[in-house]
Amino acid sequence: MLNNQLILYSTTLNAPLPTIPQLINTLQTLQFIAQPYSSSQQLNYQVGEQFLNLITFLGCSPVIHTDPTHSDPATLCYLTLYPPFQTPLFLKSPHLKHFRCPHCRHSSQHWSSLLQAWEQDKLHFHYTCPHCQTTLPPQQLNWRHQAAFTRLILLIHNLYEGEAVPNDSLMTHLKQHTHNDWDYFYTQHLSTQLPNPPFTE
Ligand SMILES: [Zn+2]
Numbered sequence: 001m002l003n004n005q006l007i008l009y010s011t012t013l014n015a016p017l018p019t020i021p022q023l024i025n026t027l028q029t030l031q032f033i034a035q036p037y038s039s040s041q042q043l044n045y046q047v048g049e050q051f052l053n054l055i056t057f058l059g060c061s062p063v064i065h066t067d068p069t070h071s072d073p074a075t076l077c078y079l080t081l082y083p084p085f086q087t088p089l090f091l092k093s094p095h096l097k098h099f100r101c102p103h104c105r106h107s108s109q110h111w112s113s114l115l116q117a118w119e120q121d122k123l124h125f126h127y128t129c130p131h132c133q134t135t136l137p138p139q140q141l142n143w144r145h146q147a148a149f150t151r152l153i154l155l156i157h158n159l160y161e162g163e164a165v166p167n168d169s170l171m172t173h174l175k176q177h178t179h180n181d182w183d184y185f186y187t188q189h190l191s192t193q194l195p196n197p198p199f200t201e
Pocket of ligand 1 (some may be wrong): 106132
């Protein structure tokens with residue numbers, strides 16, 4: 001069964017991140033998340049009252065299941081927070097094919113060789129566009145909402161690409177409250193790529 005996921009992520013790699021309690025406080029203040037499911041699932045949250053106003057739904061009348069007591073877990077829309085990663089991770093959609101230079105829009109499919117070079121020196125590696133010679137860190141390339149370089153993510157289950165987009169109000173509030181820049185991408189089964197399981201104590 002596919003678990004389509006919309007991931008909000010901090011693009012801040014070299015500066016302080018919000019702590020998990022700070023992030024929870026911000027998200028609850030926005031009413032983007034409500035309460036955790038249970039004491040045994042501390043980082044899984046039901047959607048908050050403003051969730052449907054902070055995500056723009058595309059198309060006509062999408063059916064979003066948000067009630068954990070009445071929804072099939074396979075379709076339930078809920079959120080999972082993860083502890084910040086010790087070092088930046090590259091996370092991607094299985095559909096990632098190419099990325100673009102943000103200056104000249106040159107497209108490249110060689111993301112795996114870029115990744116190998118980045119792994120050697122995550123904080124200092126810069127990519128040079130073969131077309132316009134612009135040099136920039138890989139997180140500033142255009143990954144077309146299909147990949148991320150990040151140390152902090154917020155995972156929203158069972159929303160998929162083409163269905164839902166975080167709106168400007170949400171992204172602006174996140175930036176203001178956490179002093180981090182945020183972006184988003186779409187994937188499936190992201191948890192298989194993550195080193196740290198959510199807290200379950
Ligand atoms: Zn370029």
